[in-house]
Amino acid sequence: MPPEHEPPVEAQLRQANKMEALTRFARGVAHDFNNVFTAIAGNCDxxxxxxxxxxxxxxxxxxxxxxxxxxxxxxxxxxTLSGQLPTAPDSVDLNALVHGLERELARLAGDRVALATALEPRFGRVRADPRELEQVLLNLVLNARDAMPGGGQITVETQNLALDPTYTTDHRLMPSGQYVLLAVSDTGSGMDAATKAHLFEPYFTTKSEHARPGLGLATVYGIVKRSDGFVWVYSELGVGTSVKVYLPRTDTVAPVAAPKHAPVASLRGTETVLLVEDEDAVRAVARQVLARYGYAVIEVAGPEEALALTETTQGVDLLLTDIVMPGVGGRALAAQFTARRPGTRVLFMSGYPDAAIGRHQMLERGLAFLQKPFSAEALARKVREVLG
Structure with a gap:
């Protein structure tokens, strides 16, 4: 059935399934590229x-x-598109965020586009990364501006909403509850159903062939998704478009304390590190970096080789292992290795961010973790931190 004839609920489900497939693809591509970037960055350092x-x-x-x-x-x-990037969530007042960005938003809108705000007083708060919500607002305003090459008006609106089962029946993916709404509307040309169905796809654009597409609206989708929110788009040809972001209302949360780094001069060591990494280029550069900082390094390409060393090799102070590897995998390797060699410290690394690692239960919260790509100094710093 063509998108323009599809019932609204079925269209919403189809769009959600499509975006879920795209996020899995994006996550896998990003992981593989992070391994490549780790090798290049380390050798450059x-x-x-x-x-x-x-x-x-x-x-x-x-x-x-x-x-x-x-x-x-x-x-x-x-x-971000896949909803897997580590965040620094805080209690955010969206009205304050809009006020703080008004000058920049007006500059982005340009001389031919008027920018108006309609902000509800005593507005509720949301728990999200404020930098990411700024990115959402900037991307939505840029997209609205591009929809009006001849000029027009952009309206940024906030509301407190209580969504009941009657409303959520028509928005099947959104549970009932207390929400805050951030809406960005334009008076542009609007979109048909077929165009709207592709709106949040990476690099999709309705701009001219000379324009450079990107990840703007796809990034918006990812940020909102991992903030437990929802995005709905209403558009009419010849009238305009409104992109509505719904985020759960929440109580104030305590800010996360910034980590303290040891001075660079303290990063050297003489301990023995067992390095387990199936990517040859990543393993090579990690070995060189650790050797530069004074460590004795034993390197192997897989968990089976590492476990075999428990019968022969003496004095391993730190097991540095990738998490996602063929066969046993890093988490199981660490459990078996430390059972045979109690007292061995463990540092995990992966091309996936720690949010993805935790969400997919690859690693328990609180275990030492280093995300790829990392610099030479970042690797040495984390190793020194884990060894103490």
Whole structure:
């Protein structure tokens, strides 16, 4: 059945299933690229450490390192799309957030587009990462502006809402409860049902062929999803579009304390590290970095080889292992290894962020974890922190 003739509830379910498939794909691609970026970044850091400050080759190596940083930003966007990126949730007043961004929003809207706000007084709070909610608002305003090349008006609205079963029957994926609404509406050309069905897909665009598509609205979807919220779009051709973000109301939460880092000078060590990593390039660069910082490194490509060493190798102080590997896997390896060698410290690493690791129960909360890609210093710092 064509999208324009599909009943609303079935269309919502089909869209949700499609986005779920896209998020799984994005998560897998981002994980694989993080392994690649780990190898490139680590080797760049080693080269930069070897080159004198006035060496003309530094600029070339730094350019490669900077490109890795830009690539890492893209994988972060992909993890955001999949709802898997670590966040710093806080109690957020969306009215205050809108007020704080009004000047920037007006600048983004441009001279031909008027920006208006309709904010409900005594507005409820939400539990989310304020930086991510800023990104949601900026992306929605940019998208609204692009829908009105000839000018028009953007309205940013907030409301407190109590959604009852009658409403949620027509919005089957949204449970009843107390919500706050953030809506961004435009007076642009609107969209037909077929266009709306693709709206949150990565790199989908209705702009000209010379415009550069991106992850803007797909990122919005990912941020809202992992904040336990929902996105609904209402659009009429020739009238305009309203994108409505529903987020659960919540009580104030305590801010998360920033971690304290040890001074760089304290990162060296002489302990023995057993490195278990199935990606050859990642294993090689991790070994080189640890050796530079003074550690004795034993490297193996898989869990079976690591377990075999418990019968022969003496004095392993730290097991540094990837989590997702063929066969046993990092978590099971650590359990078996520490059972045979009590007292061995363990540090896990993965191309998946810790939010994804926890959500898929690959790792218990509180265990030491390092996300790829990491810099040489970040690896040395985490190893030193775990060893104490």
């Amino acid at each position: 080693l080269l930069l450490a070897d080159l004198a400050p006035d060496d003309p080759r530094r600029s070339e190596v730094q350019a490669i390192r900077d490109a890795v940083t830009r690539g890492t930003t893209l994988t972060r966007q992909l993890f």
